[in-house]
Amino acid sequence: MKILPYQPDQSGMAYSVGVTLDRFIKLKQSDFPFASGELSQLLRDIALAAKIVNRETNRAGLANIGGAFGQINVQGEEQQKLDVIANIRFMRALSKGGEVCAIVSEEEDAVIDLQNNSGKYVVAIDPLDGSSNIDVNISIGTIFSIYRRKTPIGSPIQEEDIMQPGSEQVAAGYVLYGSSTMLVYTTGFGVNGFTYEASLGEFFLSHPNIQAPEDGKIYSINEGLEKHWSLGVKEYIDFCKSKGYSARYIGSLVADFHRNLLKGGIYLYPGTQKNPSGKLRLLYEANALAFIAEQAGAKATDGSQRILEIQPTSLHQRTPLFIGSDTMVDEVLRLIAKSNQSISAFNL
Ligand SMILES: O=P(O)(O)OC[C@H]1O[C@](O)(COP(=O)(O)O)[C@@H](O)[C@@H]1O
Numbered sequence: 001m002k003i004l005p006y007q008p009d010q011s012g013m014a015y016s017v018g019v020t021l022d023r024f025i026k027l028k029q030s031d032f033p034f035a036s037g038e039l040s041q042l043l044r045d046i047a048l049a050a051k052i053v054n055r056e057t058n059r060a061g062l063a064n065i066g067g068a069f070g071q072i073n074v075q076g077e078e079q080q081k082l083d084v085i086a087n088i089r090f091m092r093a094l095s096k097g098g099e100v101c102a103i104v105s106e107e108e109d110a111v112i113d114l115q116n117n118s119g120k121y122v123v124a125i126d127p128l129d130g131s132s133n134i135d136v137n138i139s140i141g142t143i144f145s146i147y148r149r150k151t152p153i154g155s156p157i158q159e160e161d162i163m164q165p166g167s168e169q170v171a172a173g174y175v176l177y178g179s180s181t182m183l184v185y186t187t188g189f190g191v192n193g194f195t196y197e198a199s200l201g202e203f204f205l206s207h208p209n210i211q212a213p214e215d216g217k218i219y220s221i222n223e224g225l226e227k228h229w230s231l232g233v234k235e236y237i238d239f240c241k242s243k244g245y246s247a248r249y250i251g252s253l254v255a256d257f258h259r260n261l262l263k264g265g266i267y268l269y270p271g272t273q274k275n276p277s278g279k280l281r282l283l284y285e286a287n288a289l290a291f292i293a294e295q296a297g298a299k300a301t302d303g304s305q306r307i308l309e310i311q312p313t314s315l316h317q318r319t320p321l322f323i324g325s326d327t328m329v330d331e332v333l334r335l336i337a338k339s340n341q342s343i344s345a346f347n348l
Pocket residue numbers: 106126128129130131132222251252253254279
């Protein structure tokens with residue numbers, strides 16, 4: 001009986017698909033000596049909900065799921081039908097999975113207590129990011145942060161379980177529903193991206209160990225708000241223009257962040273006199289992307305401190321966000337500090 005060692009096909013005739021997300025999660029579990037598989041299962045639950053939401057976004061125009069839902073959420077924003085559908089889908093997947101004890105969602109006023117005595121994880125989620133782009137077929141996303149609860153499993157959910165700084169995240173990620181659908185996440189051991197192959201119903205590793213370029217030539221900011229920017233921000237955008245950098249702004253945080261993460265660039269949503277904390281939410285937008293950014297060698301700040309160091313005080317609190325390539329974030333921080341100094345010197 002002839003026995004031969006397997007020789008992987010070198011002909012290139014059949015392209016090799018990457019490792020599936022499931023398999024990758026299993027392989028990576030060994031990074032955690034005391035892993036019990038619950039976080040792995042939770043990541044799978046999120047991937048499952050992402051597949052369903054992907055299907056809904058793809059046919060938003062057909063199935064009458066575009067447009068407004070007719071309710072205002074706690075942010076004072078008109079909810080889109082897909083905001084509500086995505087919220088329901090992720091809530092269901094997270095509650096059915098059994099790993100989660102509490103959820104903070106952009107679409108829910110209060111913390112959702114899943115009354116799950118065995119769940120040790122808390123999830124903060126932006127079920128549908130970039131809502132203003134849903135009906136015009138532009139890339140949108142989902143953003144999620146995962147924490148381990150602080151109080152004993154089975155005991156009532158406490159403030160300390162929810163109000164954790166981003167540095168306490170055990171995992172974070174986003175789904176990008178764009179020309180292709182991708183899931184990008186970190187568990188604190190680097191950042192990996194997976195592309196969805198709908199015909200096989202699987203996410204495959206397509207972007208292993210993502211490293212953000214140290215510098216870039218792209219800046220993303222809503223220039224329509226220019227007159228409300230601080231002097232430091234104005235000086236930085238003038239600096240970008242003087243360098244001939246490209247202005248790219250999709251209006252979906254996940255999509256703008258993803259492009260800049262891969263190509264090098266910076267996304268800015270500064271505070272203004274009217275909204276000193278800007279627009280983006282700390283718990284389910286900024287924290288997750290800041291964890292990803294730092295794990296990929298990039299930076300995330302509110303203009304004075306690391307996003308991950310901010311101690312949350314309210315569920316839907318907002319924060320200014322400057323996130324992207326190292327050198328670019330350092331430059332905007334330098335200009336903001338310089339303009340603050342000159343303003344305080346002037347006021348003396
Ligand atoms: O329209 P603006 O003020 O530029 O704000 C756009 C930003 O607001 C957001 O849409 C806020 O997120 P949601 O869509 O989840 O509410 C970001 O995705 C985006 O970057």
